Amino acid sequence: MKKIKLSQDLEYIFSLALSIVLALIIGALIILANGKSPLTAYASLINGSLGSPYKMATTLAKTVPLILTGLATAVAFSSGIFNIGGEGQLYLGAFAAAYVGFTFTNLPGLIGIPLALIFAALAGGFYALIPALLKVKYGIDEVITTIMFNSIAILFTGYLANYPFASSVGKMGATEMIAPAYKLLRLVARSKLHTGIFFTAVIALAIYYLMEKTSVGYDFKMIGTNLIFAKYGGINAERNMVIAMIISGVLCGIAGAFEVLGNHYRFLQAISPGYAFDGMLVSLIVKNKVVGVILMSIFFGILKTGSIAMEFETAIPSELVLVIQAIIILFIAGEKGFAQILRRIHAKEGVRGDV
Amino acid sequence: MQESIIKLVGISKVFPGVVANDNINLEIRRGEIHAIVGENGAGKSTLMKIIYGLYQPTAGEIYINGRLMNVANPQIAIKNGIGMVHQHFMLVPSFTAAENVVLGSEPRKNTVFMDFEEAVIITKALSEKYGLYVDPYQKVEDLSVGIQQRIEILKVLYRGADILILDEPTAVLTPQETQELFAIMRRLVKDMGKTIIIITHKLQEVLEVSHRVSVMRRGKLVGTMDTKDATEQILAEMMVGKEVVFDKFHANQNKGKTLMEVKNLVVRDNRGFIAVDGISFSVAAGEILGVAGVEGNGQTELVEALTGLRKVEEGSILVNGKDMANRSPSEFRKMGISHIPEDRLKTGLAPEASVNENLLMGYQHKKPYESFGMKLNKKAIYQKTAQLIKQFDIRTPSGQTKVKSLSGGNMQKLVVAREFSFNSPILIISQPTRGLDIGAIEFIHRQIIEMRDAGRAILLISADLDEIFRLSDRIVTIYEGKLTGEFMTADVTKQAIGLYMTGKNLSTAG
Known part of the structure; x- marks a missing residue:
């Protein structure tokens, strides 16, 4: 009998699905332990996130920063350079966009919005460039530097929002509002879903094209999978790592810009609840695959939005969703184990088939 | 000197596509330094890993002290007095010498906490007993390769090894360190009654330090002889072989610039x-x-x-x-x-x-x-x-x-x-x-x-x-x-x- 060999990707998708199912089951047990019905809870979670156009829009709005920061992680990590500084890049990008928005107030939206995005991209990209250069020139570990750069950027923009650029209303940790022309159009009434989602889709397509269909993406991936092989094959690893890092920073900067232009309309000193870290989780779970980042971001968006409805309807704390996310991550860390179990089951079936 | 401490009978090890060991019969005698030489890929390391329980032979039998053994894992080998010093040291760089020596079977205080003082005492006692001097308080990362190797040997001795397998121990040593190692090896065998198997491909070292030598080639044991009967010439011949396995190719015709x-x-x-x-x-x-x-x-x-x-x-x-x-x-x-x-x-x-x-x-x-x-x-x-x-x-x-x-x-x-x-x-x-x-x-x-x-x-x-x-x-x-x-x-x-x-x-x- 010919032995069926599972492709590695299929194995991974299986492990991932299993992880999610197991996490949901454990979540259900926790709900049960609290004397509530898991079915009702999950039903309200699904209903709360997908039950109406408004709810779907809210879910999608939550996915925008996740997709962007997730893609940022995917590009960097699959190129073998570890950008943990997405949060800092996002803050700088957000501030840069806000700065354009409350300074050049006379520009029409058609010019102003792209300008704000460009400033945000430049700020994020430049901020990512520094640790990248430190890495390739002096061998300074980018994981450490980017983590530290987060604090610098968050505190620095916090200072800017409280002092030099504080809102005229008072020191409340926010800048002036951006000019109305900069505000991105809301797509569904009352929801925060803005036209940035289209731009995000275009970016996602572009990143997919870059990573999967171009020689640049090929070089990136070869560096990420085997640095020695990439160098041996003549790829300029240093230059490519720097480029990947810049792209990553640019994406985080744009994520920050959308928070300002589409969501808050001003810079806030705590504008991100850790989007870049969520994005990093999303990307790590799907092994830095572009398509996976998008799907997993939507899944996380559903959990996030739905959890609030769940809390409202069933009094189960929305933090349960964090537990479920954490369990998925724990399980996916054991993915190799799942794959092995799967292989063993297959081997047994093979033997039985022979008899 | 004649009593056999390890006896291998018909040992074979087949990896997918490669026969690493082919029907090997080898006897190691108590109290000897037995050198195993051969080119890279001759199967020396594989054979040693089989003795140490890291690999399972595809066929054949292993006798330790005359008893047929199934050395399923290194723990069994250690229990039977076999210790291996790997070519690449397995030490924790940030630990002290003493901590590394006892690592894995640490002396304990109140059954829970590691007893550092006891570890130092053990290390000192061992190093004096065997003449392998190390400073128990020094961190491994600060020590030279030669000293690190001593710690590896002490580690093996601490676990009660009677038979020491040294996998290309001199590959990383300077000539002076090599001489020191040889002195230690001689002392271990002569004064302490240990048995040593040394893998190497440096023929001069074989002649200098070993009592007997076995030569391997392409997975087969070509022969074993007393070192006093061996010369570099003979060993080199055994190592590289005489027969030509493949057809010759025609020589090049047109050499260019x-x-x-x-x-x-x-x-x-x-x-x-x-x-x-x-x-x-x-x-x-x-x-x-x-x-x-x-x-x-x-x-x-x-x-x-x-x-x-x-x-x-x-x-x-x-x-x-x-x-x-x-x-x-x-x-x-x-x-x-x-x-x-x-x-x-x-x-x-x-x-x-x-x-x-x-x-x-x-x-x-x-x-x-x-x-x-x-x-x-x-x-x-x-x-x-x-x-x-x-x-x-x-x-x-x-x-x-x-x-x-x-x-x-x-x-x-x-x-x-x-x-x-x-x-x-x-x-x-x-x-x-x-x-x-x-x-x-x-x-x-x-x-x-x-x-x-x-x-x-x-x-x-x-x-x-x-x-x-x-x-x-x-x-x-x-x-x-x-x-x-x-x-x-x-x-x-x-x-x-x-x-x-x-x-x-x-x-x-x-």
């Missing part, structure tokens, strides 16, 4: 020591220059310097009259140098990537595979990879298969296919058939000869003398970073080369 010339090259290894010490040679179109040598004598560093992967300290690498020293790998490639690296998994391939992706390396920025500066053209790429897969007979379910699931022979064919497909005038080929089965070896050898006949200049580095003799037109021997001799293949015997590459004629050669 010199394509690569290396002058007084000096290169350091990762630790900063001089690994290539003033090497000069040249390679002409249509010839294969073989570099014969035991591994670890500077070949790795030489090849890396010649392909841009390692810094050159001094000297020049002239390619078409242009000095390429310290250029980047991509510049070397642009100058028409292809490279089959010694470690295909680490350097030559991306095991996690697909066959197609691995074949694409080097083509991704070339037309017609790329257009508009970055767009990859799937059609052209797949055509090329399909053609290479067919031409080089790479057995793979598809081009999308991950390389790590291929067999060693097919991985190597992939590397060869890619590197030969560039039509580079200069080929640097390192250990091209290591670990491969006969079919794959034959295939790759034929490809190399075809390249030579097509007028390429080929530098062949191999630890396998048969391979060197079969393919090379000219041979240089390398020992401790220096070239110790140069010969036309037709005018020299394997035995002579065997002596040159083990350092025998160092003083008389340039």
